[in-house]
Amino acid sequence: MNRTFNASALARLDLKDFIPYDAPYYQDVIKLDANENPYGFPPEVLVKIYRAASSLDISRYPDPGAKILRERLADYTGVNPDNIMVGNGSDEIILNLMLAFGSGAKFAVAAPTFSMYGEHARIAGCAKIEVPRSSDFEIDASGLKSAASLPEVKMVIICSPNSPTGNATPLASIENILGDTSKIIVVDEAYNEFGGESCVPLLSRYPNLVILRTFSKAFGLAGLRVGYLLAGRPVINELLKVKQPYNLNVFSQTAASVVMENLPVFRERVARILEEREVLFAELAALPGVEAFSSQANFIMFKTPLPAEKIYRGLLTRGVLIRNVESISLPRCLRVTVGTAEENRAFIKQLGDVLKNCAA
Numbered sequence: 001m002n003r004t005f006n007a008s009a010l011a012r013l014d015l016k017d018f019i020p021y022d023a024p025y026y027q028d029v030i031k032l033d034a035n036e037n038p039y040g041f042p043p044e045v046l047v048k049i050y051r052a053a054s055s056l057d058i059s060r061y062p063d064p065g066a067k068i069l070r071e072r073l074a075d076y077t078g079v080n081p082d083n084i085m086v087g088n089g090s091d092e093i094i095l096n097l098m099l100a101f102g103s104g105a106k107f108a109v110a111a112p113t114f115s116m117y118g119e120h121a122r123i124a125g126c127a128k129i130e131v132p133r134s135s136d137f138e139i140d141a142s143g144l145k146s147a148a149s150l151p152e153v154k155m156v157i158i159c160s161p162n163s164p165t166g167n168a169t170p171l172a173s174i175e176n177i178l179g180d181t182s183k184i185i186v187v188d189e190a191y192n193e194f195g196g197e198s199c200v201p202l203l204s205r206y207p208n209l210v211i212l213r214t215f216s217k218a219f220g221l222a223g224l225r226v227g228y229l230l231a232g233r234p235v236i237n238e239l240l241k242v243k244q245p246y247n248l249n250v251f252s253q254t255a256a257s258v259v260m261e262n263l264p265v266f267r268e269r270v271a272r273i274l275e276e277r278e279v280l281f282a283e284l285a286a287l288p289g290v291e292a293f294s295s296q297a298n299f300i301m302f303k304t305p306l307p308a309e310k311i312y313r314g315l316l317t318r319g320v321l322i323r324n325v326e327s328i329s330l331p332r333c334l335r336v337t338v339g340t341a342e343e344n345r346a347f348i349k350q351l352g353d354v355l356k357n358c359a360a
């Protein structure tokens with residue numbers, strides 16, 4: 001045995017106080033914390049995936065270029081396959097953006113927002129500049145433009161619709177920034193199927209625009225980890241330098257392609273989620289002391305008079321898991337995913353109960 005071995009003494013100094021990302025993993029709870037599709041994957045599409053999978057040769061490495069999936073995505077987005085790159089979830093693409101453009105430099109982000117940008121930036125050795133959103137969570141376009149003008153800033157990230165606040169950024173505001181800078185502007189459209197304007201029409205005019213999308217939300221495929229990026233070829237060429245060649249496995253490539261061939265069932269589910277979102281919003285807003293923020297995504301952020309941790313714990317004790325977002329400078333705020341009608345009613349009932357019992 002080597003007694004002098006000390007892994008942490010060998011590890012990167014800049015990650016000394018970095019806490020690995022962890023997400024609660026509970027069974028037997030009403031799971032409204034991760035903005036997944038609540039209806040379960042459509043069985044008729046699952047059968048098609050299994051049928052397609054049965055002829056796959058899983059003893060061979062996957063197609064590194066994911067040609068078939070990119071062609072299906074081209075049909076879906078109207079973007080040329082050469083301007084599409086797929087990833088092991090859009091999380092992987094965020095990391096690749098940081099590795100290709102951010103290492104040793106900085107990125108700016110309209111905050112508060114999705115925490116993964118900061119996590120992947122840390123891993124890649126890229127520093128973060130937060131440009132605060134206004135009190136109604138609109139982006140500060142001039143603040144983002146001045147951040148972009150700093151030589152050390154290579155990239156600006158705007159999430160629209162934004163997690164966890166739920167609001168979308170108007171196309172005009174994004175175009176205003178795009179035209180003013182030669183830095184990369186990343187628009188994360190993870191929730192685009194639920195609302196907000198897409199930046200896709202701007203792609204052909206702005207070579208510095210990068211759009212992120214995912215199969216994890218509207219398409220109910222979070223477990224298979226599929227995301228994609230839309231961008232000009234020069235940006236993709238840089239990303240290919242850092243991308244793992246076999247990042248997306250054969251099964252996930254196939255499943256995502258089958259999903260793209262069966263859009264109506266997913267569109268119908270999205271429509272149901274949007275109806276439920278309006279009902280849930282009204283119910284939340286009607287609870288005494290609760291402020292609900294209007295959302296263009298499949299979740300709703302809300303504020304209560306109590307510490308968010310108290311609400312979070314109270315709900316978990318009652319079998320409902322949501323997200324406490326207080327730590328990202330949103331005091332007393334939590335985020336709940338729009339679930340099925342039954343899940344939403346159970347959540348509202350338990351939240352009412354927590355508010356009554358913990359207020360004393």
Ligand SMILES: *Cc1c(COP(=O)(O)O)cnc(C)c1O
Nearest residue numbers: 089090091114163190214216227
């Ligand atoms: C869920 C989510 C993603 C998608 O992540 P995947 O890695 O594709 O599952 C990306 N951005 C935001 C803002 C999200 O909420």
